[in-house]
Amino acid sequence: MLNRRQFLLGVGGGATLIGLGPLWGCAKSTREAPLIQTREEKWANSVCQLCPSGCGLRVRLVNGNPVTVAGNSLHPINRGGLCARGAASLQLYYDPDRLAGPVKRDQGVIGGWAPTSWKEAIDNVASRLQAVAVSPGRVAVIRGDGRNLTSQLLGRLARAAGSNWVVDMKAPADLAMEEVLAETHGTRGQLVQDLSNADVLLSLDSGLLEASANTMTLHRSFADMRSAGAYFVHAGPRLGVTGAKADEWLPIRPSTAGVFALGIAHMLIKEGYARVEFLRDHVSGFEDWTDDAGVQHPGVRSWILREFSPQRVAELTGADWDQIIRVARRFGSAQRPLAIGPMQGDTSFQTFDALAVHTLNVVAGAIDVPGGVLLARRAPFDDLDAPAGSQPDVATRARHSPSVEELADWVLQSKSPPIDLCFVHEADPVFTSPEGDKVADALRRIPFVVSTSPVMNDTAAVASVVLPGSLWLERRCDSITVDGNGYPVVSSSPPAAKPRADCRNIADVVLAVAKGAGDRIAQQFPWGSYEEVIKDRIELLLRSGVGDTLSAQHRSTWTQLLERSGWRAVSYNSAEALEAEIEKRGGWWDPAYYHGEWRRIVPRGDHRIDLQAVQFATQPESVARVEGPDDRLALYVYPELTLTTRGGVSLPYLQDLGSPLWQTSWVTSAEINPKTAVHLGLALGDTIKIKNDRGEVAAQVRVSPGIRPDVIAVHSGGGRVRGGRYAEGIGSNPLRLVKTEAAGDPRRVRRELTFVRIERVA
Amino acid sequence: MNSHHKPMPRPTDPLGQDWALVKPVVQSNPRFWFVVGVLLAGIALGATAYIHQVRTGLGVTGMNRPVYWGIYIINFVFFIGISHAGTLISAILRLANAEWRRAITRSAEVITVMVIVFGVSNVIFDLGRPDRAVFVLTHGRLQSPLLWDVCSISVYLTCSTIYLYLPLIPDIAILRDQANRRRWLYRILALGWQGTPRQYRLLEKGIGVLMVIVIPIAVSVHTVVSFVFAMTLQPMWHAAIFGPYFVVGAIFSGIAALIIAMAIIRWAYHLEGYLKQIHFNYLGILLLVMTLLWFYFTFAEYLTTWYGAEPVHMTVWWSKFSGRYAPQFWAMFCCCFVIPFLILSRQQTRTVAGTVVASIFITIGMWLERFVIVVPTVSNPRLPLDRGFYHPTWVEWSVLLGCFCFFILLYVLFTRFFPIVSIWEIQEGRMNATRELTERARAYLPDPPTHEAPVRGAGIPAPAAEGGLA
């Protein structure tokens, strides 16, 4: 008989039909039965380029369309894992605002850009390069960092044209670290903190878990360290994610990390925790010494003991002096202590801080030991942009790679533009540099600027021609980096998916430009295409006789023993076999690190770390913060992990995440201490204007007990002018308020600490 | 019911005295169309708001995560609350044989039937997928309190509709014979009513049965509406008091609504002769009792929460007393207790106007009470996620306005189709009321002493001097 369900369906159905009958009829006839599509799936390798880590990717393709990006479990950098940016990189491939093809500036056309062909653009650039290369120093390259062959080829192009203007858009802290390394060790290279073996970690305003560079190596070794039960102290004006994960948070004033480090060093020396044998054997300039002319020179030891007593440091940094003593004792008595200085230094940063933290590590003997600071081993071939033939020695290269602000100053100061041709690759200096407007003016003054951004970002907007580079999913891609243990890793993978726009591999473009720019430059580029460059590198890997293709994690001591005894079980015997293995597994690595190679770590003079350079005749007060007027707050700008990508790309998934501390996204947040909020009459969610003499920035208030009362913390990564619908006009850019390098300052300040006024917007 | 009811003679000139009751039905007056026009405008606004919401999605309302429920659910509880006016009051008064019920029972029952429709439709407005509303019937899960609601409300709707329709039949018969228009409609609806004693006996028995059934159903409806909230683990929802608290709140807002409705029809149709001062006075007393009862339940709930001081509950508690929802809470408290108590407790202010003013405050107060129950709990979830902020949008307010206008429109249309005061009960009252009252009074008073005086000397001392006892 009729049960409840059929009866109601009948009544309901009857009524709906009577109502929808006519409507239903006409809708039906237009629809076609759907086609039968078979579904074929396959996986392909790739290498992520959204940050210098260069993680190995596995891309799942359904009917040729990439659908999922996961981690390559064989790759030593990420071991199958993927940070927020890696997983979101798929959205750049499908970005609706990608440039369809190369465009050149043309005032006649609305919007100012007219499409152009690749051939015409390359010939134009090649002819200009040939004309310009006659006199040295007329070409500049601004690139993300030299960690993949394309950037190195661009660097080589500039070197071939006789110019040293190869600007890496590295964070100020990285540039300062290069300078410290050059002065104390006399070498260039990459310092790696072996966190996983440290048992007490002291973070000095490091932003370890918020730093946007080589995310994967830091996060994974940090997790291993915490699982091994290490004690972690974070000293910094803001709690943040790093402080949240710490056992102890010491709120110190911004830009006092260096003073705090030397305060700790003072206690280590005074209470005998300093590693005496290490200092005796491998360090010079620590004790007082007399030079051969009999002149008495005070060593760093006496300078630290004299100047950085805990009481004085406590008064400068705002921490309690008994806390400093307790942390110093904990740090000194550890088996494998390690200190990490600022990794970004977007705000209030000076080279002194990097130097002071390095000195602390030297005093604690944490250089080139397990759980200490390691100088990563290099891949067995020179960088492409190194001058041909000579060993990469410091003497012939500039003391440190120039910063983009220096380039902009130089271009704007000289009467006629000193640079005629500028390449911008995987970088967005107009957005990421605090002097963005100055950089934009400089680029406008340069007659011809080539940008390789796939999306029309802030820098591309001021370029003369934009040649959209194909993304790593669409081309053969590579990356030359180091992993958390200092092992060199070279990754390379064939194209995973078909290109979605008329874009080309920028390496091929550079080679084509070099070929067309006259034989003086062409003979520096003995390769026909990017594939040949890869083959050449693989040939060098084979000839080096070290390392192996990527494999599952295994004890590195075993490989050291084998290699020492000259025995290698390698999975390839010819270049073709190695290439096939690399293509299948995703790359090559050399899982061995030899401690005690002082000749490699300190190539200068008597292979002893020279602390003499540290000797700043400066008082602690001069390097600590200047007291701001009481109604102003110190502006502390920090990078948000999800919002800072290499090349300034903005993706909806990343904008959607925002900060893990607040459930807000698509907006720039300013953290304020509860007492300060009450004092200024602000509440959670209010919109405020942050002002100083350089401009004003809007932000939303977040009241947080995790920040000092005299500091306001604003994350960078928002406020782009161009960059597609997921970037334009979203959030605001606090970097605009930050002052940059004051030339000729002994402290070599790279970012001046600024004080800001807060105004509530109704 | 009195058993020896004499058969009522067929009324010879039924409309003579009660012409005022039938006038609205037979005579059209110009103001009617103006009122309908205004109401239709309100309904149109509500309809456009709802269509906009269906096309764009629930995002046009002010609700978000975690504030998943808002004005629609408040409307649902509010309208179902008002629906208790009818059946509960008219049923209880009939059961208690209170003679003064005769003039007000029908207007109460009409409120019930008309307003339940809007209670239920507000749930449909709240659905993300209204086109799948039939799933509740075809794939219903009885374990869900929402299904208990569906069952009890549908039973309540059918029961109160029949409870409205039965006493209406004699009046429809009168209209069938006397009215000058729509006779065909009245002939169908009168179901062949001739007024024979047998028909009256059956009618009285029918009303008697329904009157007894509808009271537990009405109580069950609002208990089950409260279970929608009480059965969750949310702070200040998961409490045992919710059942009775909602029923008291329902009766409370029901009587208030009834008083307002009676005052309006009294003014509009000049029924001062039928809805007299005494009715408003008695209902005012009933309202006073309910105000105190409501205060008692509210006091009990908030005291137990405050005294228990569980942190999760206290977050919601403080958000009501001194936090973001303090204005609504204290407005509710004044509207539901302070003002009505002051007006209704003094004889000279418990006039028609006084009770109406009190009722308007109570209606607003009770809507705020539902707001203060739903929104603070939903916007302060257990986990320290960001607190939710709820700012209702024009869509929600216009749907609320639309519902009110539609309800008033239906009520007005009812008064144009059927007499709002039950004619035959008034006439029956005129004829039998005085006799029945005296019989009943005699039944209550103590029996006269037995016929002879008590025998003296049987151990009962003789009264002293005759005057001593006086």
Add this chain to the structure above:
Amino acid sequence: MSRLLPLLLAGVLGGLLFCACEEAPPAVQPIAYNHKAHIDNGIACEACHETVQKAAAASVPTKDTCMLCHQAAITNSPEEEKVRRYAEKGEEIPWRRIYRVPDHVYFSHRRHVAVARIECAQCHGNVASLTSPASYPLVQQTMTWCLKCHQAHGATQDCIHCHR
């Protein structure tokens, strides 16, 4: 009660109509494929629908599979000519879908055919007897229909297995 009956009947009639016309519109196939002729020549279902044993979706034969036999004309019917025309154009034959699994449902042929050994006809109806392609599904595949079969064979009725 007498008045209610007509209303009820109208409701039921409307309901049935409602279910019938909810179906996918009639499928017009590009080629009037004759199942019966192929099966009579001893070709099993798996020969053309290869992945029925190996994957969730049973694939439709590609033009290359057809060309295995139809390189040269076997019969003189114009329909067969179309196969070769598609092959020359190098375009797959645009077959239309009749049996459609809703996109919120996960159905694995391999699970039903390879493991549970269910006959094709049980779900797809008597396709073997068709000489011209059907434009309507021969079997009304609704959720209650699936559950009835699951109940009969004691297979799981947990929602997680089919709803994704």
Add this chain to the structure above:
Amino acid sequence: MARWGMVIDLNRCTACQGCITACHQENNVPPSNPMLAGQDRSIRWIDMMPMYEGEYPHTVMSLLPMMCQHCEHPPCIKVCPVGATFFSEEEGIVGQVYSRCIGCRYCTNACPYTVRQFNWFEPDVPDTYRESTNPDVSVRYKGVVEKCTFCNHRLMQARDTARAEGRNLLPGEFVPACVEACPTKAMVFGDLEDPESEVAKQARSKRAFRLMEDLGTEPKVYYLREGRGQ
């Protein structure tokens, strides 16, 4: 019979939010936009929940990845009027049937963890992203509740393959997208009923705790307390 569960080691979790992006990419969760985010309506199947304790300067904060806890006695399933959300007796996973949900949002209010999300609008995803939808997971539309499903579509495919090869499910063969993507391997996933499985062992650790255990919902996501005890 299986009781899938997860253990998240808060020592190893560095709040990089890689799990959230991997989950949203796998399950076709549409990215929100400034308007939705401003109105608290962006859909997040996993959300970082900050928990502050103490006053400045002795502030202690922990960051918990919050997803559906797949309770053993889920309060959300009891209240659903149409059976649009179910508890799989065989897998112990709380699933959603998007084709039946009427959007009454009763379950979102009944869940004490507020992890259920609602589609307030039709997801506005540009056409170019349509090609990147994962075909294994259905795309939701406006008016429907959705939440973390422990990627049960992966479970069904793994079960299907295992059954076709005539063997049981291997440990680690079925892992949700978040666990697979976690860069620091802070998340361990598996069958809690198998005492030898890694997840069962870690769930028994002294550092293990669950959120709001006193409510009796028996959540199956365990967290390992931060800090250096064992």
